[in-house]
Amino acid sequence: MLALYYFPGNASLFPHMMLREIGAAFELRLVDRDQNVQKSPEYLKLNPNGRIPVLVDDDLVLFETAAIGLHLVDKFPEAGLAPAVGTKERAQFYKWMVHLTNTPQAEYRAWFYPYEHADDEAAVPSVKRAAERRLNHMFDVISEQLGDKTWLLGEQFSAADLFLTMLIRWGRGMPRPPGTIPNLHALAERVLARPAVQKTFEIEGIKAPFI
Incomplete structure (x- = not known):
């Protein structure tokens, strides 16, 4: 199951757009920056940098916006969000x-x-x-x-x-x-x-x- 930790308009906007372009089933989990939740002990276990986004893909926990994007284009090549590998x-x-x-x-x-x-x-x-x-x-x-x-x-x-x-x-x-x-x-x-x-x-x- 895919889950995206996000806050509106933050860097999570990019993988959120990607997931909707892909059409994959996923869960959105709000990280309330107004309450500084990204610095909470629970969130820091997911991303020790205390930044948004984080993508959870079953047992994979991934931070860094571009890395999440690259993972998604590889996981869903049929979506056509990147050219073929090796080209x-x-x-x-x-x-x-x-x-x-x-x-x-x-x-x-x-x-x-x-x-x-x-x-x-x-x-x-x-x-x-x-x-x-x-x-x-x-x-x-x-x-x-x-x-x-x-x-x-x-x-x-x-x-x-x-x-x-x-x-x-x-x-x-x-x-x-x-x-x-x-x-x-x-x-x-x-x-x-x-x-x-x-x-x-x-x-x-x-x-x-x-x-």
């Missing part, structure tokens, strides 16, 4: 999954929680501005790589497009939201039009504006 297209898929998790997803930590990156409170605004500059550059690079393609992998929709859309959504409060970049906006809108994604947002209670 050049699969290598490109790996590239995007690693890039998205290591680059913009990681950088958002400094944008949302700049106080974690400064010993001096007076330095916090500077940390946030620097993170903003780096994120702007990262999304510009992604936009250049995407070009006029429909999806990150060209004509094939993949889990990487779900991942990117979540990251675009996270930046909606930035001075220059990544969703204002025309081709990123268009990709996100195509993702948001998918019935499985719409159902995910409905279940999580996420309201417009989505990006």
Whole structure:
């Protein structure tokens, strides 16, 4: 039995969208961040980092957002959320999954929680501005790589497009939201039009504006 530990709009949004795209039976288990449940002893047994999400797949307990996504594309290859193993297209898929998790997803930590990156409170605004500059550059690079393609992998929709859309959504409060970049906006809108994604947002209670 699959179970996803989640909080609305968090990094769990990505595997939640995936599970609904796949059509697999799964259980959603809310981790109430408002009550700091992700730091509870019970949750730390699942993820010692105290972060969301966690996927439980029978006796497998898995944390790290990208790892959960890669596990799901392997477990449900018939869903077509990644190209076939061993192909050049699969290598490109790996590239995007690693890039998205290591680059913009990681950088958002400094944008949302700049106080974690400064010993001096007076330095916090500077940390946030620097993170903003780096994120702007990262999304510009992604936009250049995407070009006029429909999806990150060209004509094939993949889990990487779900991942990117979540990251675009996270930046909606930035001075220059990544969703204002025309081709990123268009990709996100195509993702948001998918019935499985719409159902995910409905279940999580996420309201417009989505990006």
